[in-house]
């Protein structure tokens with residue numbers, strides 16, 4: 001049985017931020033990445049909303065902490081808005097979603113992603129860090145009411161961010177497609193997100209801004225797929241390693257994904273082969289399509305100048321092995337593990353760690 005539910009209204013296109021005026025709000029609380037305070041786009045968004053009063057909460061740093069959320073929640077409650085807008089990458093969106101969740105106010109949450117990656121604008125997840133461990137908060141009430149996908153906000157995306165967040169999209173699509181709760185409808189979104197992002201990422205990385213909306217839509221579609229189907233071991237390990245070593249989330253996924261695909265292929269090889277064919281990396285035999293999928297991911301990772309190992313990402317492998325028990329424990333406790341196609345255990349996580357630290 002598949003139950004598919006998407007309650008977020010999605011408005012997309014160049015200049016879509018203008019749709020904010022339709023909310024008719026008077027008091028706007030804007031949660032934003034400090035980057036947009038500096039470049040003036042925060043003001044542009046506030047003007048588009050046309051509210052008489054605006055409060056700005058711009059303290060968000062990558063991988064928001066529980067403490068930041070607590071501070072933001074107190075500010076949000078004290079201000080009492082009638083419109084809540086989040087402008088930024090997954091970190092900002094997650095922080096705003098968690099703030100709205102804890103504040104329990106009765107105003108709409110509009111998510112405006114400025115990276116094409118997390119899919120947070122349509123998901124039931126908010127990833128919060130506490131004591132160097134990333135904890136996914138999962139609840140349908142976290143899902144934003146509206147997502148605005150405006151390609152104008154993506155014009156100046158730096159190349160490393162395009163690469164990292166783009167690999168996050170691919171990882172969401174691959175993991176959702178193979179996840180235990182996948183169904184026909186989530187598969188549709190995952191397949192389209194994967195093939196579309198896989199095809200458009202090199203051009204976006206090369207500076208062709210006209211393909212950025214395509215990747216942006218793919219990020220949202222991948223979010224719609226995984227919030228329904230679940231994720232897998234790549235995200236569980238990425239959360240565990242990210243909390244400890246602060247390597248950007250998409251960068252960790254790029255390092256982990258080919259290794260995780262190899263392991264999970266024992267359970268969902270046929271589905272991975274379908275995904276490869278949908279993205280034009282086929283082969284008539286499943287084994288060939290599967291090999292092409294893994295090689296295609298490795299080739300794209302190289303083309304986007306992403307690291308292949310944790311060492312290349314600046315993490316000392318000795319630190320990984322010194323902390324291996326904590327890393328394995330956090331990965332296995334992560335909710336994303338539950339929907340991994342293979343039942344994950346200590347051995348599997350260590351086996352993947354060996355590959356990504358260059359031990360094998």
Ligand SMILES: NC(=O)c1ccc[n+]([C@@H]2O[C@H](COP(=O)([O-])OP(=O)(O)OC[C@H]3O[C@@H](n4cnc5c(N)ncnc54)[C@H](O)[C@@H]3O)[C@@H](O)[C@H]2O)c1
Nearest residue numbers: 035062063089090091114115118120123125126127157249
């Ligand atoms: N809630 C979910 O469903 C979900 C899913 C996947 C990942 N996540 C979480 O999202 C976070 C990662 O989000 P992210 O990859 O979008 O990055 P991010 O929000 O952490 O931002 C990374 C950097 O990009 C900069 N930035 C953002 N938009 C920019 C733009 N348009 N131009 C220039 N710079 C810009 C920010 O200032 C920041 O320095 C992680 O904490 C991850 O765990 C959440």
Ligand SMILES: [Fe+2]
Nearest residue numbers: 118168172249
């Ligand atoms: Fe992710």
